[in-house]
Each structure stands twice: as structure tokens, then as C-alpha cells.
Amino acid sequence: MRILIIEDEVTLNKTLSDGLKEFGYQNDVAENISDGRYFLSIRNYNLVLLDWMLPDGNGIDIIADIKAQSPKTSVVVLSARDDKESEIEALRAGADDYIKKPFDFEILLVRIEAKLRFGTSNIIEVDDLVINPEEEKIIYKGEDIELKGKPFEVLTHLAMHKDQIVSKEQLLDAIWEEPELVTPNVIEVAINQIRQKMDKPLNITTIETVRRRGYRFCYPSKKA
Numbered sequence: 001m002r003i004l005i006i007e008d009e010v011t012l013n014k015t016l017s018d019g020l021k022e023f024g025y026q027n028d029v030a031e032n033i034s035d036g037r038y039f040l041s042i043r044n045y046n047l048v049l050l051d052w053m054l055p056d057g058n059g060i061d062i063i064a065d066i067k068a069q070s071p072k073t074s075v076v077v078l079s080a081r082d083d084k085e086s087e088i089e090a091l092r093a094g095a096d097d098y099i100k101k102p103f104d105f106e107i108l109l110v111r112i113e114a115k116l117r118f119g120t121s122n123i124i125e126v127d128d129l130v131i132n133p134e135e136e137k138i139i140y141k142g143e144d145i146e147l148k149g150k151p152f153e154v155l156t157h158l159a160m161h162k163d164q165i166v167s168k169e170q171l172l173d174a175i176w177e178e179p180e181l182v183t184p185n186v187i188e189v190a191i192n193q194i195r196q197k198m199d200k201p202l203n204i205t206t207i208e209t210v211r212r213r214g215y216r217f218c219y220p221s222k223k224a
């Protein structure tokens with residue numbers, strides 16, 4: 001679970017960051033909208049804690065962008081505005097929750113838990129590699145990798161069954177709509193594309209061939 005904190009009050013964002021880490025949430029801190037946007041462009045977040053009044057604008061103005069980019073990311077607005085209208089405005093702008101400052105950390109924590117329970121995503125994150133099945137997106141060290149279609153699905157399936165050997169038949173059944181109509185060598189073609197388009201240029205190994213048995217997701221490779 002990764003959280004982005006966009007908050008310009010230094011003592012508060014430090015308290016939030018340390019507190020969340022203590023409860024097992026990885027997090028990044030941005031002190032203004034432009035840094036926040038930068039983090040959002042390189043990483044996937046399960047949740048964004050968003051201050052309303054920031055040095056370079058209003059936090060609520062970027063909610064729509066966050067949601068457009070990753071609909072499953074929850075946005076919790078933190079604000080010193082305690083009037084009803086502001087709360088309504090934030091929720092209408094797409095916020096999933098609105099928490100008035102000052103707040104109790106424990107309360108914040110349970111509300112975060114509640115949001116995350118709701119929006120559990122299928123994002124696979126292994127080391128520097130992030131696979132986002134909903135958006136058909138692979139990010140390696142912050143860079144987008146061009147791998148789409150069947151090769152992407154094969155990679156995702158293997159990554160989801162990490163440490164297991166998956167046979168060609170299982171892959172065909174899982175990914176092809178009419179497996180009986182294709183020859184098993186479509187799998188070899190897909191694996192080959194993963195190796196050519198991703199592994200080779202990045203100099204990594206993601207999939208290992210297990211003779212006569214199938215394939216196994218092996219990133220990060222122990223051999224390297």
C-alpha cells in the first residue's frame with residue numbers, strides 16, 4: 001500500500017509520513033501541487049492525502065486529474081475549512097473523504113483503512129517493476145514499458161502466480177478466449193515478445209522457461 005501526502009505544513013507532513021510508515025504504509029511527501037503531480041506521474045498510489053490550500057494552488061483542483069489517471073486511487077482531502085460548503089465542494093470535486101484539521105491521527109488511520117479496503121487494486125509491484133493490469137501498463141524504474149496485448153496478459157498472469165510453474169495449457173486457458181482454436185506456439189510468441197521488448201532492453205529476466213513444464217515468473221532474478 002502506497003500513499004502520497006500532498007501537504008505543505010512541514011510538521012504535519014512529517015508526522016503523517018512517520019506515523020503512516022509505522023503502520024506499514026509506504027509513502028511519499030510532496031509540499032506543493034507540482035511535486036505532487038510529479039510523484040503521481042512516476043508511481044501508482046492507493047491513496048492520496050491532499051491538503052486543500054497549497055502554495056501553488058488548491059488541492060481539490062487536481063482531484064479530477066488524479067481520478068482520470070488512476071480511477072482506483074482514493075483521494076482524502078485534509079482541510080482547515082470546517083464549513084459544510086467546503087466539504088460538499090471537495091466531495092463534489094471527486095474526493096472520497098474529507099477530514100477537517102486538526103484531526104486525530106488514529107481517526108485518520110481508520111478512515112484510510114476504510115478507503116483502502118474499498119479500493120483494493122490489482123497492481124503488482126516487485127522491486128522496481130510495477131504491473132498495472134487495469135491500465136495495461138508496465139513501469140520500470142519510473143519509465144513506461146511498451147508491452148501490450150497478449151504478451152502483457154501472459155506476463156501479468158505469470159506475475160500473479162509468482163513462484164509457480166504455469167504450463168502452456170494453463171496460460172492458454174487463462175488468456176485466450178478460444179484456446180482450442182490456437183496452437184500452443186502463440187505462448188512462445190508472447191514470451192518471446194516479453195523478452196525482446198522488455199527483458200532485453202532493460203537487461204533483466206522476468207520469465208524463466210522450465211523445460212517440458214512451462215514458465216515461471218522469476219523477477220528479480222537470483223542469478224543476475
Ligand code: CA
Pocket residue numbers: 007008009051052053054
Ligand atoms: Ca496548506
